[in-house]
Amino acid sequence: MKTIGIGLLGLGTIGGGVFKALAEKEQVMAEAAGAPVVLRKVLEKRPVDIEPSLLTTDFQQVVSHPEIDIVIELLGGEHPAVDLIRESLLAGKHVVTANKEVIAKHGAELLATAGEKGVALQFEASVGGGIPLLLPLQHGLLANEISTIYGIINGTTNYILTRMSQEHTGFGEALKKAQELGYAEADPSNDIEGRDAAYKLAILASVGFHTTVRPEQVYCEGISRLTGPDFLYAKELGYEIKLLAIAKQAGDQVEARVHPVFIPQDFLLAKVGGVYNAIQIDGDLVGQLIFYGRGAGAQPTSSAVVSDVIAIGQAIASGRKVPSAMRQARPKTVRSISELRTRYYLRISLADKPGVLAQIAGILGDRGISIASVIQKETDETNQTAVIVLMTHIAREESMQSALSDMRKLPAVKRISNVIRVEE
Amino acid sequence: MKTIGIGLLGLGTIGGGVFKALAEKEQVMAEAAGAPVVLRKVLEKRPVDIEPSLLTTDFQQVVSHPEIDIVIELLGGEHPAVDLIRESLLAGKHVVTANKEVIAKHGAELLATAGEKGVALQFEASVGGGIPLLLPLQHGLLANEISTIYGIINGTTNYILTRMSQEHTGFGEALKKAQELGYAEADPSNDIEGRDAAYKLAILASVGFHTTVRPEQVYCEGISRLTGPDFLYAKELGYEIKLLAIAKQAGDQVEARVHPVFIPQDFLLAKVGGVYNAIQIDGDLVGQLIFYGRGAGAQPTSSAVVSDVIAIGQAIASGRKVPSAMRQARPKTVRSISELRTRYYLRISLADKPGVLAQIAGILGDRGISIASVIQKETDETNQTAVIVLMTHIAREESMQSALSDMRKLPAVKRISNVIRVEE
Numbered sequence: 001m002k003t004i005g006i007g008l009l010g011l012g013t014i015g016g017g018v019f020k021a022l023a024e025k026e027q028v029m030a031e032a033a034g035a036p037v038v039l040r041k042v043l044e045k046r047p048v049d050i051e052p053s054l055l056t057t058d059f060q061q062v063v064s065h066p067e068i069d070i071v072i073e074l075l076g077g078e079h080p081a082v083d084l085i086r087e088s089l090l091a092g093k094h095v096v097t098a099n100k101e102v103i104a105k106h107g108a109e110l111l112a113t114a115g116e117k118g119v120a121l122q123f124e125a126s127v128g129g130g131i132p133l134l135l136p137l138q139h140g141l142l143a144n145e146i147s148t149i150y151g152i153i154n155g156t157t158n159y160i161l162t163r164m165s166q167e168h169t170g171f172g173e174a175l176k177k178a179q180e181l182g183y184a185e186a187d188p189s190n191d192i193e194g195r196d197a198a199y200k201l202a203i204l205a206s207v208g209f210h211t212t213v214r215p216e217q218v219y220c221e222g223i224s225r226l227t228g229p230d231f232l233y234a235k236e237l238g239y240e241i242k243l244l245a246i247a248k249q250a251g252d253q254v255e256a257r258v259h260p261v262f263i264p265q266d267f268l269l270a271k272v273g274g275v276y277n278a279i280q281i282d283g284d285l286v287g288q289l290i291f292y293g294r295g296a297g298a299q300p301t302s303s304a305v306v307s308d309v310i311a312i313g314q315a316i317a318s319g320r321k322v323p324s325a326m327r328q329a330r331p332k333t334v335r336s337i338s339e340l341r342t343r344y345y346l347r348i349s350l351a352d353k354p355g356v357l358a359q360i361a362g363i364l365g366d367r368g369i370s371i372a373s374v375i376q377k378e379t380d381e382t383n384q385t386a387v388i389v390l391m392t393h394i395a396r397e398e399s400m401q402s403a404l405s406d407m408r409k410l411p412a413v414k415r416i417s418n419v420i421r422v423e424e
Numbered sequence: 425m426k427t428i429g430i431g432l433l434g435l436g437t438i439g440g441g442v443f444k445a446l447a448e449k450e451q452v453m454a455e456a457a458g459a460p461v462v463l464r465k466v467l468e469k470r471p472v473d474i475e476p477s478l479l480t481t482d483f484q485q486v487v488s489h490p491e492i493d494i495v496i497e498l499l500g501g502e503h504p505a506v507d508l509i510r511e512s513l514l515a516g517k518h519v520v521t522a523n524k525e526v527i528a529k530h531g532a533e534l535l536a537t538a539g540e541k542g543v544a545l546q547f548e549a550s551v552g553g554g555i556p557l558l559l560p561l562q563h564g565l566l567a568n569e570i571s572t573i574y575g576i577i578n579g580t581t582n583y584i585l586t587r588m589s590q591e592h593t594g595f596g597e598a599l600k601k602a603q604e605l606g607y608a609e610a611d612p613s614n615d616i617e618g619r620d621a622a623y624k625l626a627i628l629a630s631v632g633f634h635t636t637v638r639p640e641q642v643y644c645e646g647i648s649r650l651t652g653p654d655f656l657y658a659k660e661l662g663y664e665i666k667l668l669a670i671a672k673q674a675g676d677q678v679e680a681r682v683h684p685v686f687i688p689q690d691f692l693l694a695k696v697g698g699v700y701n702a703i704q705i706d707g708d709l710v711g712q713l714i715f716y717g718r719g720a721g722a723q724p725t726s727s728a729v730v731s732d733v734i735a736i737g738q739a740i741a742s743g744r745k746v747p748s749a750m751r752q753a754r755p756k757t758v759r760s761i762s763e764l765r766t767r768y769y770l771r772i773s774l775a776d777k778p779g780v781l782a783q784i785a786g787i788l789g790d791r792g793i794s795i796a797s798v799i800q801k802e803t804d805e806t807n808q809t810a811v812i813v814l815m816t817h818i819a820r821e822e823s824m825q826s827a828l829s830d831m832r833k834l835p836a837v838k839r840i841s842n843v844i845r846v847e848e
Contacts, residue, residue: 021709025567028566028567028569029567124564130565130707130710130711130713131713132559132563132565135556135563136559139556139734139735140556140559140731141731142452142730142734142735143452143726143727143730268692268716271692272692283554285723285724285730286553286554286555286728287717287723287724288717289556289715289716289717290714291713291716292692292715293711293712293713294710294711300710302567302709303567303709304564307563307564307568310563310566311563311566318745320745321744
C-alpha cells in the first residue's frame, strides 16, 4: 500500500506543534487520506529531542528523499524558507506552509511553479491560524464576486486593543501584559506596526479577488499612536477601535489597507475580543459572512497544516491530480490610499482662544470636508489648552491630509493627537 | 471542448434563484470550472416564464439526457425528491441538492449509492444557506476531533426570539411580523417546532462526527412555549434565550438535541440577531470556531449550490475523480435526552402560602438537584399567586422530569410555566 511521506522543515513552536499533531493524529490521517501518513525527515539545526534517524541539518536529505511526497515548511521568515519551498516544488514535492511572509511576497511565482510541476502548494495556515478561510474562498464561495474583506487578523494587536478599551490600560502596559502572556514577541514591531496583518491581507485579497496584491501595495499603519482618550471618545460616539485589515474591489480597482478604525459598537467585529481573529467577507450572492476563531498558536496552526496534508494525501492515495490552489490572476489596479473616501475622527489639542474652531472648520470646509459632530470637553486651565474631537462626513484622504498639514501650521493648534478612519 | 450540462429540478423560490444565478454567473462558472456550464433542462410542472425548449414536466427527459452531467434538486420536501435524486445517481449523474429533509433522512443511503456509481452528491446548501459549513467539516477541519456543534440554524425562530428579547413582543405578534416580512411561512410549524433545525443538526452531526445521526434521534422542542417573562428573567440572570441545535460527542457516544436554551449574554452566539445563522464548532486542535451568515433565502442558497456545481465541474473538466462527500460512518450511540446533565431554569406559579418553596426545594433535593439561585418577585394579591424562578446546578434530565412530575402534584403549584435548559 502506498504511504504518504512527509518532510518537516523547522521544529520551533509551530513545527513542534505539527510534529506532535502528526504523531497523535496518525490514525485519523490514515483513515481520512486513505493511506498511512509517515514522517520521514525533520530539518532542524538547533538541538531537539526526537528520534535521531529522523533528524537532519541538510535540506538535500529532505528534498531528494525518494519517499517524501509532501514538504511542510514551518521555518517562518522569508529566507531561507522561500528557496526551500521553491526547490521542493521543483523537485516535484507537494508543499504545505504556514509562512505568510513568503506567500504574500512570492505566492504568485511559487503557485506558478507548483502548477508547472503538477504539485500542490497549500497555505491555509498562513492566514487566520486554524480558521478555514482560503478553502471557502477557493472553493465554497467561488460563485460569488467578493466585494469586501474585513479582517481582525492579528491576535497580538487585538489583545492589546481589547485591554485598552475594556480596562483603560495604556498602550505600553497592555503590550507588556501581552508579552508576559506570550501573546506578543520580545520584538513586537511586526505585529504592532501592522506588517503581519498586511502580509495576511495581501494573501486574502489575492485569493478572494483572484488577482495578485503584493504586500508593498497594502497601506499600513500600526496601533502605537492610540491612547486612552481615543477609546473613551470612541465609546461616547458609539464605536470601538480595532486594527482592521480591509480589502475591497469594485470593477478592476482594488483597495487594501491595514490601520486602526472606528467601527460601530453593534457590528459583530466590534465584539471580537482578546487574541481571537474574525474575518468578514461580503459576496454578491451569499451576503455577509463572518469566520471567527483562534488565529495563531501551535495547535490551531497544526489544524490547518494537517488538514492540508490530508487533502493532498487523499489526492495522492486515490491517484487524482491535485487541483491547483489559485485561479489565473486577473489584473487589477491597487488604488493609492490618497484616493480613499471615508469618514474621519480627529482629536486636536488647541489653545483655548476664541475663533480657533472656526479656523479649523474653515480649513476643512475649503476642501469640501464637512463636520458631522464636535465634542469639546476638557479645558486645561493651567496651560490654556482645550481638546476638540471632530467626526467628519465622508471625505477624500488626500483632502484630509492636506487639511491636516494646514491645521498643523495654525499657531493655535498645539497637536493633532490622532486621526482615525471610520468604517461603517 | 467539454461542457458541463445541468438539469434543474424545481423552479420555485430557491430554484428560481439558482436559475438566475446560473445565467448571471455563466462566465465566472466557466472560468472557475474550466469548461462552460450549460443549463439543458428544467423540470417544473407549474407554468413558468422561461425558454420553452428548456422546460419539461417529464423527469425522464432530465435523467436520460445524454448531455446532462449534474442534476440540481430544488423541489424541497421528502417526496418525490428522494426518488428523483436516487434515480439521478443510479443514472450516473452527479447531484447537488439543498434538500435538508432528504439528506437528513436518506443521506447515508444516497451517499452509498453515489459512491457505488462513482458520482458526487453535494449538499452544502442544505445547512446554513450560503455559509460554508460542510466544506470545512469535510475538508479543512479533518485533522480535528469535533467535540461540540452549537447552531443557530433556523432564521425564522431566531428572528422571532430576537424580537421577543429586544422589543418585548409576544410570541404571536413576533410570528405575525415574521410572516409579513416573508421570514416565516403561512404554516410555520416546521420552523417553530424545531423540526427544520433537527434535520440540519442531523446532517451537521453526521458530517462532523463521521457517523449517521438520523433525524428521529434528535430530541426536539420548539419555541412556542416561551413568553415575555422568560426573556425578562433571562436578562436579569445574565442570559439570552436562543433556539440552539446542539450536538456533542465523547468517545462513541453522541448527543443531538434542538430546544430553547439560556446562553450567557457574553457568548458571541447570544449576539446573533434576526434571521442570521451562526454555527460554533469546537475541535481539539483548532479550538472554538464560529461561522456566521444568512442561513436561508434564494441568493445565499444559490451561492452554495453554484459553488457545489463549480466543484463538480472542475473535476469533470479536468478528468479527475470526484471525491466522495462523507467518510465511512463510524458507529456511534445517540444518547437519550433523559441521560442529559445540564443546568435548568424553572418558572413556577405558586399559591402564595408559607412552606411552598420548602416543598419544591425538598422535591428537588430528594433527587440530588441543588438550587443555584431563586428569584421571587411578583405576587398577584387578587388571586394570591406568586411566581418563583429557580436556577439549578447541574442535574440529570431524568431526575428533573421526575421532580417536575411530583411538583405538578403539589396543590400549591398552580403551573410550571416553563423549564429551559442552560448551556454555558
